[in-house]
Amino acid sequence: MSYRTDILNAATKLFAERGFKDTSIVDLSRLSGAAEGTIFHHFKTKEEILVQLLRKVKDDILHEVSSKIQRNGTGLMLVERTVELFLMLSETMEYEFLLLFRNYPYQLASINPECRQSIEEIYNCFLDLLIEGIEKGQSDGTVRICKPFRMGIIIFSMVIGIVRFKIFHLYPVESCYSDILESCRRMLR
């Protein structure tokens, strides 16, 4: 039982709530209970904490997606399931999503390419599912003829936008979920 996981947990919380730059090692030390020296015993630099944290978040989310997404049914159903899953995960994995949205692409992209890559893999995972669903839907007749990539981008940006509104408490959107799915169907049919 080392402080390693305590430090990562503290980092998840603080990086998500305040962002990377606004969290100091002293903050991490206080919240995790580990001395500053201990933190640098487990992680070479502050940046290294973020890199490992994001790698873990990426693994968790990709695992969650691959275990929850079912590919039976129509293409339109796959799109709907992807949207629903994203909305659901943004609640069950709130801190992880907060972390993604708060730190990207603002500080992160320039800080570290590995961070950026982790986050892009997460983004692409969902976008690819949407595109796959649209293409499949065009084969089975549940989706109209349109450019899959473009419509995937549009739907994805809509869902991300909604989640951002919710996570940062800008507008109340919980009541919109059914309207979002209905909007997707209308856009694609």
Add this chain to the structure above:
Amino acid sequence: MSYRTDILNAATKLFAERGFKDTSIVDLSRLSGAAEGTIFHHFKTKEEILVQLLRKVKDDILHEVSSKIQRNGTGLMLVERTVELFLMLSETMEYEFLLLFRNYPYQLASINPECRQSIEEIYNCFLDLLIEGIEKGQSDGTVRICKPFRMGIIIFSMVIGIVRFKIFHLYPVESCYSDILESCRRMLR
């Protein structure tokens, strides 16, 4: 001819490109040509620069909106014009939009309530136009029966998401503009 505007111009560029926290007074001094002391002669604190900057951005955008938006025509047309205007402004006022998207609601919200208020006014300006268009459209028959606020939120989040993708070069979206308008129509009709 004082350094005041030079400092604000430098701040617009640097806060937009790097964010508030990642821009130092030395950076501002170098880019504007004004000595550090001169910066603090014109602005009480670094935060004060941001406050005044955002107030100006808000005024500029609200003025642009009120001068460009025409209310003749159907409700659906008002929605489409609002979306088009937002997309257009995100190009003609690129730095200002970058500034909005980079700094909100991450560092800003907690830093200063006046900053937050400026940005919320900008957001609400567009959202209110969308809602107005939807309600008007429901009267004149160009928009189906739905909750105006919810659909306004959904359309707004879609447009913001697209602009974010573009501004940060995450995905190529320039080609999507006509699809976005088409999607709006399908969602509302």
Add this chain to the structure above:
DNA sequence: ACAAGTCCCGAGTGAGTACTCGGTTTGTTT
């Protein structure tokens, strides 16, 4: 000419930062 005021300068200040280092504790192996 002189006083007042604005603009400007940049070295200096103190607080905070990420990170280091020498040494202590704890756990494991033999």
Add this chain to the structure above:
DNA sequence: AAACAAACCGAGTACTCACTCGGGACTTGT
């Protein structure tokens, strides 16, 4: 129990940051 390594500690270091201060230059009104 002795030996070794991993985990842990916190004072110390070098650096960056926003901000101050005392004074110089230029403009304006009297």
